[in-house]
Amino acid sequence: MLSYERRCAEIVNQTSLLTSSLDGADLGIRVPSTPDWTLNQLLRHVGHAHRWADEMLRERLPEIDYSRNGAQLLSSYVGEPASVLVPWLNEGAASLSEVLSEVAPDEMIAPLAGHPGPRVWSRRMTHETVLHRWDVANALGVPFELDQEVAHDTLSEWTALALPYAFMRWPAETAPLVGPGHTVHLHATDAEAEFVIDLTGPTPTVREGHEKAAVALRGPLVELVLAVYRRRPVEGLEVFGDAELLALFLDRVRF
Incomplete structure (x- = not known):
């Protein structure tokens, strides 16, 4: 940070x-x-x-x-x-x-x-x-253009503030995201920035680091920031795994 x-x-x-x-x-x-x-x-x-x-x-x-x-x-x-x-x-x-x-x-x-x-x-x-x-x-x-350290902190803040806020503010809309094995991995390809969002419990938890998830979104760090903030679609980024979960996640988590 x-x-x-x-x-x-x-x-x-x-x-x-x-x-x-x-x-x-x-x-x-x-x-x-x-x-x-x-x-x-x-x-x-x-x-x-x-x-x-x-x-x-x-x-x-x-x-x-x-x-x-x-x-x-x-x-x-x-x-x-x-x-x-x-x-x-x-x-x-x-x-x-x-x-x-x-x-x-x-x-x-x-x-x-x-x-x-x-x-x-x-x-x-x-x-x-x-x-x-x-x-x-x-x-x-x-x-x-955005400094990589600033971009890393931007993405980290999104996981710490925007993500839990969405679950608190719109519980009915975010409820379908919760389920067994529901995890989302955000993986920057141009910086050491990786976050795993665990949606298996009633509220999301976040871990930093690399691990297998139900779906992974990979791309340049700034593009990941823009994707989670719904400023750009995921087309052009790499998606591995459950694309439907990712689409629902990005649709329902807003700030």
Whole structure:
């Protein structure tokens, strides 16, 4: 996993990489991977998520205040130019990174599922920015590259947060995934990153390492990240074993 300090830095770095692609961009276009939003609205979503975490940490809230999250209230954002959004995004990322650096990583501020808020939010906002940077790059048709260490942490966070969240949030939809022998192996071909997702019990468990599973999905690390986040189909990646289980798994586990 990335260190806490690295994540604090990556929030700023990933936001800077995102905004660097916006020069001359039409922010009114729809984003294919988030079709309900324009590029303008997606950028506001990212910035408001940063500010939400920032505010909770600065005020040292003892629990998460979801009422302060403006990242979904996006209908009013129309026709804004990049000259307004770029500095707003960069300033918000810098402020969040600053407050994360000022608090102790293990303070119980805005904790999530019993985990210290600073650690959780440093990781969540790093990878929230990574994923939406891909959304922006894909919408604009510009190249997307991601450091392998960051990509490994993105995939690891998905197994630790998005996967159990889906089973908690949509129990009826995820119930068909549970069964004897139901295991999914994610195997990066360009990095030492392998995860085995065990679906044989009522809640999923995850192990790192190589072992035989009911179905394996193999490919470059970044492509695995995009696949589990439903940003790309599995076509072009290697699938071994129960392809129907994999298709159901990727369909039902969303975040």
